[in-house]
Amino acid sequence: MDMRTLVGANFARLRKERGLTQEQIEERSGFSQWYISSLERGRRNPTVITLYELANALGVRVVDLLAETGGGMDVGPQAADESIGSAKSAPKGR
Numbered sequence: 001m002d003m004r005t006l007v008g009a010n011f012a013r014l015r016k017e018r019g020l021t022q023e024q025i026e027e028r029s030g031f032s033q034w035y036i037s038s039l040e041r042g043r044r045n046p047t048v049i050t051l052y053e054l055a056n057a058l059g060v061r062v063v064d065l066l067a068e069t070g071g072g073m074d075v076g077p078q079a080a081d082e083s084i085g086s087a088k089s090a091p092k093g094r
Contacts, residue, residue: 002042004042007039007042009040009042010065010066011039011054011065012042014058018059023061027059029053029057030053031054031057048062
């Protein structure tokens with residue numbers, strides 16, 4: 001799954017679980033309702049700072065916006081550890 005789609009789906013799900021509207025998030029975060037709508041549709045590529053501010057507006061951790069809940073691409077810390085481990089064991093070529 002594309003990271004923009006993942007973040008957007010997680011943001012929309014978490015917002016709805018908390019009973020918040022896009023307009024309420026706009027008031028809390030300062031990001032426009034248009035931006036939030038685009039984010040939820042996977043059309044935005046938010047910066048780390050934007051993710052932090054939006055997570056605060058929702059009352060969640062940034063990692064909650066990045067968490068994968070189903071199949072597809074693994075973005076968790078274990079995946080990073082496995083990636084690092086395979087890079088260490090890979091033969092070095094020139």
